[in-house]
Amino acid sequence: MKIINLSIALVLWILATCLSIAQEEVTALETLQKAKTEIVNQEKDALKKEVETINKQVENGTITQAEADNLKQEAAEKRALNIENRVAIIENKIALLERNGTVNGEGKNVFSLGIGEDDATGKNWFGVQFKHRDSVTIKYDRRTSSQFVFSFGLNNAIIEGQSLDDSPYKIAGSRYAELGLVWSTRVFKESNWLRFRYGLSLQFNGLKPTDNRYFVDTGAQTELQDFGLDLDKSKFRMDNLVVPIHFEIGPSKRIDKEDYFRYNTSNSVKVGFGGYAGINLGTRQKLKFEDDGEEVKQKLKAGYNTNSLIYGLSGYIGYGDISLYAKYDLNTIFKDNPTEQRNVSLGIRWDWD
Numbered sequence: 633m634k635i636i637n638l639s640i641a642l643v644l645w646i647l648a649t650c651l652s653i654a655q656e657e658v659t660a661l662e663t664l665q666k667a668k669t670e671i672v673n674q675e676k677d678a679l680k681k682e683v684e685t686i687n688k689q690v691e692n693g694t695i696t697q698a699e700a701d702n703l704k705q706e707a708a709e710k711r712a713l714n715i716e717n718r719v720a721i722i723e724n725k726i727a728l729l730e731r732n733g734t735v736n737g738e739g740k741n742v743f744s745l746g747i748g749e750d751d752a753t754g755k756n757w758f759g760v761q762f763k764h765r766d767s768v769t770i771k772y773d774r775r776t777s778s779q780f781v782f783s784f785g786l787n788n789a790i791i792e793g794q795s796l797d798d799s800p801y802k803i804a805g806s807r808y809a810e811l812g813l814v815w816s817t818r819v820f821k822e823s824n825w826l827r828f829r830y831g832l833s834l835q836f837n838g839l840k841p842t843d844n845r846y847f848v849d850t851g852a853q854t855e856l857q858d859f860g861l862d863l864d865k866s867k868f869r870m871d872n873l874v875v876p877i878h879f880e881i882g883p884s885k886r887i888d889k890e891d892y893f894r895y896n897t898s899n900s901v902k903v904g905f906g907g908y909a910g911i912n913l914g915t916r917q918k919l920k921f922e923d924d925g926e927e928v929k930q931k932l933k934a935g936y937n938t939n940s941l942i943y944g945l946s947g948y949i950g951y952g953d954i955s956l957y958a959k960y961d962l963n964t965i966f967k968d969n970p971t972e973q974r975n976v977s978l979g980i981r982w983d984w985d
Contacts, residue, residue, distance in 0.1 A: 785979015
């Protein structure tokens with residue numbers, strides 16, 4: 633039977649398909665076999681470090697050579713016993729898998745949302761299918777993981793020849809938000825101190841003009857003009873689709889299990905630096921005012937002479953899932969204006985699984 637999977641997060645699935653790195657599927661049996669080799673390597677590395685420590689003690693005169701030989705023998709015996717015991721656990725799991733098709737004797741129930749007819753693999757009621765899977769594949773070393781990203785904060789513009797104190801946009805009223813999906817790949821095989829992070833994000837950059845002004849595209853340029861009536865709201869927003877790329881550095885804790893291991897950065901300091909590039913999806917302006925005693929709301933969507941290509945620098949520093957985040961557009965907001973303006977943002981960023 634063929635089932636057309638429907639996902640609530642269909643857009644995110646499409647993004648993942650476009651940007652994900654192709655990875656080889658590892659069966660449960662192959663994972664366990666690889667775990668045996670990793671156990672041996674771990675114990676050998678541990679023994680090597682212990683021997684180096686013992687040799688330094690001899691060099692420093694802390695212990696005699698005879699004492700060192702005894703300590704080395706004890707360390708070797710301990711590591712050999714560790715290998716024997718840990719490998720035995722893996723071999724028992726392999727035996728269970730080969731005999732029963734599962735490691736723990738119990739399959740895993742899986743729900744999926746789909747459209748199709750019933751078949752021998754499961755039952756389908758009103759598009760919801762219930763299936764039973766006999767074994768679950770766990771990748772021994774998963775170098776790439778994904779996270780959702782959400783950020784919001786203050787937005788403004790760096791204007792040529794002016795400081796932020798003289799900005800024509802409200803400091804507290806101009807804001808930004810960003811929502812996206814990011815992948816993180818460990819750069820080095822045996823260490824997680826450096827990660828390469830990349831993804832796809834929607835950016836919403838808002839500017840609120842001061843002094844009862846709004847944006848007008850005169851054809852030659854886009855400029856701020858007095859509205860004439862008292863404005864209750866004047867908001868200008870640019871919506872961008874960008875690909876952010878960062879290198880992230882910071883410590884992490886390695887967590888070893890019997891048949892896989894992972895690196896955990898949830899309780900660590902992290903620093904990310906990089907940039908982004910993408911396109912402007914649209915520009916709009918919202919105005920709210922009273923005219924002859926009636927409240928009027930206008931939503932104006934136009935090009936406003938804004939740049940179509942978006943690119944800039946960004947970075948963050950934080951602890952765990954929360955960071956202080958800043959970004960700065962290298963492209964100007966408006967293409968033909970005589971005075972260059974570049975968007976700048978500062979806010980809080982969340983990365984969560």
